[in-house]
Amino acid sequence: MAPVPDIKTPLPGPNARRLMERDHAVVSPSYTRSYPLVIERASGATVEDVDGNLFLDCAAGIAVTCTGHSHPDVVPAISQQAARFLHMSGTDFYYELQVRLAEEIAGVAPIEGPVRSFFGNSGTEAIEGCLKLARYVTERPNIIAFLGAFHGRTMGALALTASKTAQRRRFGPFMPGVFHAPFADCYRCRLGLTPETCGAECLEFIEDQLFLHLVAPDEVAAVIVEPIQGEGGYLVAPDQFLQRLRELTSTHGILLVDDEVQSGMGRTGRMFAIEHAGVKADIVAMAKGIASGMPLGVAAARADLMTWPAGTHASTFGGNPVSCAAALVTLKLLKESLIANAAAVGAYLKDGLTNLMARHPLVGDVRGRGLMIGVELVRDRQTKERATDERNDVVKAAFARGLLVLGAGSNTVRFSPPLVLTRAEAETAIRIVDDALGEVEAAGAR
Numbered sequence: 533m534a535p536v537p538d539i540k541t542p543l544p545g546p547n548a549r550r551l552m553e554r555d556h557a558v559v560s561p562s563y564t565r566s567y568p569l570v571i572e573r574a575s576g577a578t579v580e581d582v583d584g585n586l587f588l589d590c591a592a593g594i595a596v597t598c599t600g601h602s603h604p605d606v607v608p609a610i611s612q613q614a615a616r617f618l619h620m621s622g623t624d625f626y627y628e629l630q631v632r633l634a635e636e637i638a639g640v641a642p643i644e645g646p647v648r649s650f651f652g653n654s655g656t657e658a659i660e661g662c663l664k665l666a667r668y669v670t671e672r673p674n675i676i677a678f679l680g681a682f683h684g685r686t687m688g689a690l691a692l693t694a695s696k697t698a699q700r701r702r703f704g705p706f707m708p709g710v711f712h713a714p715f716a717d718c719y720r721c722r723l724g725l726t727p728e729t730c731g732a733e734c735l736e737f738i739e740d741q742l743f744l745h746l747v748a749p750d751e752v753a754a755v756i757v758e759p760i761q762g763e764g765g766y767l768v769a770p771d772q773f774l775q776r777l778r779e780l781t782s783t784h785g786i787l788l789v790d791d792e793v794q795s796g797m798g799r800t801g802r803m804f805a806i807e808h809a810g811v812k813a814d815i816v817a818m819a820k821g822i823a824s825g826m827p828l829g830v831a832a833a834r835a836d837l838m839t840w841p842a843g844t845h846a847s848t849f850g851g852n853p854v855s856c857a858a859a860l861v862t863l864k865l866l867k868e869s870l871i872a873n874a875a876a877v878g879a880y881l882k883d884g885l886t887n888l889m890a891r892h893p894l895v896g897d898v899r900g901r902g903l904m905i906g907v908e909l910v911r912d913r914q915t916k917e918r919a920t921d922e923r924n925d926v927v928k929a930a931f932a933r934g935l936l937v938l939g940a941g942s943n944t945v946r947f948s949p950p951l952v953l954t955r956a957e958a959e960t961a962i963r964i965v966d967d968a969l970g971e972v973e974a975a976g977a978r
């Protein structure tokens with residue numbers, strides 16, 4: 533086994549450089565490329581680039597490859613299904629894989645009672661399904677989402693997304709009927725509360741402001757929430773926030789939509805992040821990790837809600853049989869060992885990153901659950917001034933040392949590795965982040 537990471541060329545290397553030039557001529561420049569990684573192959577948590585450099589992957593293709601890259605059980609399931617048939621449109625015809633997957637999802641979804649699933653191809657398509665179902669079944673037009681939320685980029689989901697203005701700029705006007713409320717940003721609690729004193733008072737905005745001034749609760753179809761805001765900066769909603777949200781929505785006959793696109797599929801040490809709070813949702817969005825990298829999105833709902841008749845909603849490719857085959861193996865691996873590994877190695881990684889606070893004043897907060905960990909960087913721990921440039925520099929310095937991490941929010945480094953990450957790999961990641969922080973702090977001091 534070659535040691536990982538192993539960086540042999542300047543980055544980008546010559547082959548990477550050539551491919552990037554070709555890309556820049558013909559591929560949309562709207563993609564966010566934080567650093568010049570050009571992948572050749574990958575396995576587990578190791579990524580090899582086109583110049584033979586080996587990287588330790590703590591990004592997992594934006595929290596997707598939960599079973600590790602090209603897991604030896606997932607790849608044959610994909611190729612065997614590909615040889616059988618590639619497509620038959622599960623929205624027009626039947627095949628067993630889609631039924632089996634819906635049965636599996638019904639067994640794990642954080643929803644009370646029987647569950648039905650709608651299949652799409654991506655997170656944003658799952659969210660569109662959730663949105664449309666909520667409006668259809670309640671016959672109410674309005675949706676409440678949270679500031680900082682990321683729910684996708686198609687026009688319905690984008691109306692809910694309130695993460696970065698660049699994602700919305702020049703794309704409006706947006707779907708009407710969307711209201712945003714403050715999320716539980718506990719590191720920067722505007723109410724001055726601490727986890728011990730917090731009763732999720734930030735949610736009072738919904739009843740005291742939105743319901744009073746802007747929208748009657750009986751015209752609200754759904755509240756949609758990420759139990760841990762992903763793109764928003766890996767912000768962990770406290771249990772009482774989700775519990776109180778459940779109470780509030782139930783009181784007014786509003787559906788609770790749980791967006792688990794990033795936090796789901798075992799990443800937090802439970803199958804779904806909302807389980808940590810003991811809360812059940814009415815509708816749940818899943819994607820990213822569900823099929824180990826094959827495209828699949830799911831809107832799962834209480835069976836008594838998902839009663840829309842034939843023709844109301846469908847998707848040509850949704851629930852593709854190859855993706856379903858990958859998802860079935862993924863769920864099996866998650867249950868067998870990977871959720872437990874995410875909890876154990878995640879706790880180890882979070883401890884190690886938290887210990888870095890003693891040496892690195894740039895680190896303002898370390899938070900997360902399982903292998904969904906955010907390290908928020910600040911210029912000053914008192915003022916909590918966001919260290920955006922420094923965050924970007926830390927991500928690049930980690931890349932230069934062979935560690936793949938991504939940013940989240942404006943000043944947080946996110947750790948979303950494959951759930952196969954070992955303790956030894958977590959230790960390597962901690963060491964590299966330690967060095968990267970040191971380099972950026974030294975540059976700032978000069």
Ligand SMILES: Cc1ncc(COP(=O)(O)O)c(C=O)c1O
Binds near residue numbers: 682683
């Ligand atoms: C919580 C959440 N919801 C929805 C989406 C949209 O998923 P996709 O990019 O697959 O459309 C994302 C993507 O990052 C996400 O993190």
